[in-house]
Amino acid sequence: MEKIKCLIIGAGPAGYAAAIYAARAGLNPVMYTGPQPGGQLMITNDVENYPGYPEGRNGPEMMEDFKKQAARFETDIRNEMITKVDFSGPVHKVWTEAGLEIHAHTVIIATGASAKWLGIPGEDRLQNLGVSACAVCDGFFFRKQEVAIVGGGDTAAEESTYLAKICKTVHLLVRRDEMRASKIMQERVMNTPNLIVHWNTSPEEVLGDDGVTGVRIRNNKTQEVSTLDVTGFFVAIGHKPNTDVFEDWLDRDDSGYLLTTPGRTFTKVPGVFACGDAQDKIYRQAVTAAGTGCMAALDAERYLVEQGV
């Protein structure tokens, strides 16, 4: 068993910002990165909206910067999962995947969110055989090929234009007659010649045995069913917060986002704080995640002072 002052769960912008603040405040934070160190920016292309990077910055490189900064102040960064928690007592108990029990005076939850899947036939079976939720990770494998991508938000807009630079043709499947992506992103979609938008269209099945050979689609207005001959199928329909491990101890909304006191990072358990996309379904930006990570570390620091730790 290990006793610590401050545990940070998650290593995206929120987790690293919390680590930088907690470490500089002398809380000797221990960070468990979870399965995707760096969080969602690891599967992002250029980040152009993070202040301080006038030319933009590649997502994984930006997260390497965050990590170096957290490590510079001696955050103890461990590439492992937290698989169980017990928030019943004043000292918060957590267990790692390898079975280590940790007793932490404060816990900062920065577990972020993960990609959602459609749940249609073929999607699961053909994952890593042509089905992907990350164009930036996997687009390379479909160079000069024909691919389809589903979604109508900023992620779908960004990923479809990214794929269009690599692939021969990209079919963007939008289930309504409009996209919810921001205007500037929609303009990029419309101005990309090898990107075909299929309005009112939903995929029904991903086809193929050892690899994707096509996708069966339905026009939601006419009910016409047809097949697109594609070798790649990308899903970009939003995200689910990674909060299941806390469900017995903390309040969550219907979508699984952790509930915090408005304007603060307090969960209902004293000493347990939540930040980043795990608790933010409105803004979900790297900069807002980092901002709430900072808030969580400041809240943790004040809590420890109040507790006399």
Ligand code: NDP
């Ligand atoms: P969103 O929740 O914004 O959009 C999800 C999209 O997927 C919607 O268009 C939705 O359709 C569609 N969808 C959901 N379920 C299905 C389904 N079963 N079948 C077909 N389509 C479906 O998620 P995003 O990941 O796009 O964006 C999340 C947040 O991140 C947003 O705030 C966005 O602005 C931000 N973001 C910003 C970026 C940037 O600034 N560079 C890049 C990427 C994301 P419908 O509209 O009909 O509900």
